[in-house]
Amino acid sequence: MVAKAMKSSQLSVTGIVALGVMGLLMASGQSAAQEVAKPGSLVRSGYTRPGNPDDRVVNGKVIPIVWDDTYPNKPKRVLGGTVYFAVYERTGAEGDNWGIGVPGFDEGFNNGRSYTSALSPELDTKAKYLYLYMVVNDRGLEPPAVVPANWPTEFPVSPVATASVRLKVDPRYITSWGYFKQTAFSSIVTERNARGGVVGVDEKGDPKKIRMALSSNPSVLGEVSDKRYLFKAPAHELGKLRKGFGISKDTVGLPNSAAVKDMEAAATKGVKLVSWQQNMLACSKAAKEPTFVQVLYPTDGAGRPLLNEDNEVTECIFRADFQGEEQLTLGYHSVIFGFTSDLPPGDTECKIFDPKAARENPLFAPNEEVRANHGLGDEFTFVAVNPNLAAQEGQGQGQAPGTAPGTVPPPTPPAPGGL
Secondary structure, eight states: OOOOOOOGGGOOOSEEEEOOHHHHHHHHTOOOOOOOOOSOOEEEEEEEOBEESOOEEETTEEEOGGGOTTOTTOOSSBEEOEEEEEEEEOOOBTTBTTOOSSTTGGGGEEEOBOTTOOBOOSOOTTOSEEEEEEEEOOTTOSOOSSOOTTOSOOOOBOOBOEEEEEEOSOGGGEEEEEEETTEEEEEEEEOBOTTSOBOOBOTTSSBOEEEEESSSOHHHHTTOSOOOOBTTOOEEOOGGGGTTOEEEETTTTOTTSHHHHHHHHHHHTTOOOOHHHHHHHHHTTOOBOOSEEEEEEEEOTTSOBOBOTTSOBOOEEEEEEOOGGGSBOTTOBBOEEEEEESSOBOOEEEEEEOHHHHHHOSTTSOOHHHHHHTTOOTTOOOOOOOGGGHHHHTTOTTSSTTEEEEEEOOBOOOOTTOO
16 A cells, blocks of 8 residues: 655654665565766865854854853754755766766765665766765864963863765666765865964965865865854855865875874874874874664554655655764764766755754664664664654754754755656
C-alpha cells in the first residue's frame, strides 16, 4: 500500500534505513533520468556558520561567545563550526568531469559506506551536478583584535560528530555519494601568524598571499566576512575567500604557514600548547575523513519506503559521520564529501551535531542487533533530522541542545511525477 504525501513534520517514521538505490528502483520499476550535461563549472559556492547558542552583537560588534563573560545563562559547552559548500556543473572532461581543475580528481572518490556496510554506487561521472561540502570546527579560534593575557586558552567547544543535509527529493535522484580523499577547499588568503597579525610583504609591499586549505588557521579565519555563529545560520557568499577558490590537497599551505611555525616553535621551547593548538598542528598534516557517508530515507514498520501518491519518497537525509579518532574536535577540518545529482541547486537546512546529541537521538541510532553485528559501542554516534522535533526546533535555540542548523544548497525538487 502506497503512503500518501504528507508534511515532513507529520511523518510517522518508525525506521530509517541506509539507502539501497537498487532496492528502491526495483520497488518502483523506474529509474532516474539522465540529462545531457552542458559545459560549465562552479555554479554555487559559499559557507554557513551554524552555532548553538548564538554569538551576541554588542554595539554593532560580534562578540564570540567564548570571550563573552556577560552572556546570559551561558552554557558550559557550545557548538559551532563553518560548513563550506560548492556545486559544480559537469563539463565532460575525462578524469575531471566537473571542471574542478585537479587532474584525476574523480579517481580520489571513496564510495560512501553505511553502518550496515552498504556502499554507494561508483562515482556517477554522467551526473550533471556535483554537490560538495566540508566542515571546520573553528568556533572561537580567530584571535581577538586585542589579545588578552590569558590567550591562548582552552575553549568549551564541543566536537562535531555528524553533519547532515536535508534533501527534499526522492533518494533516487542522488546517484552516488562519498568523500574525496586528501582534498579540501582552498583560497588565496593573506598570511597571518598565530596571533592573527599580518606577516610578510610581496615585492610590491603588499601583504603576502598564500594558497591555503580552508581550515581553522588564522589566515583563513581572518578572511571570513561574516564572523557570527547562529542557530539557523544563513548561507553567505565567499567574500574575500572567493579569490582563488577551488579544490586542493587537504593540507595545502598549512605545514609552512606562519601560524603553524609559531606553534611549532613554541612547543620546541617547552611551551605547553592548548588542545586546539595541538589539533591545528595535527590537521596541518592530514584532515579528518568521515567514517560513514550515506543517504537515508524513512520507512514504515515493515521496512518499506514511505512513498507519496506519485510513488516517490518526499525527502531523504545526506549525512557524514565522524567517529572515534575522526571526530572533528576544535581546530580540525574535514576532507570534502558530497554526492551527485542531475537536479540543480536550491537552499535547504544542514545541521552539525555534537556526540551527545548524536547518541540521544533515537530515530537514527542503530538497533542492538546492528550494534552487535558491527561491534559498535556507546561511542557510536548516528544522527539525522527527527521529524517529530521540527515544531520544537522552530521555537528557537535551546530546544535542540547539541545541534546547530545552517543553510546550504541541495538539489531542487523536480516537478511532481518526475521519476
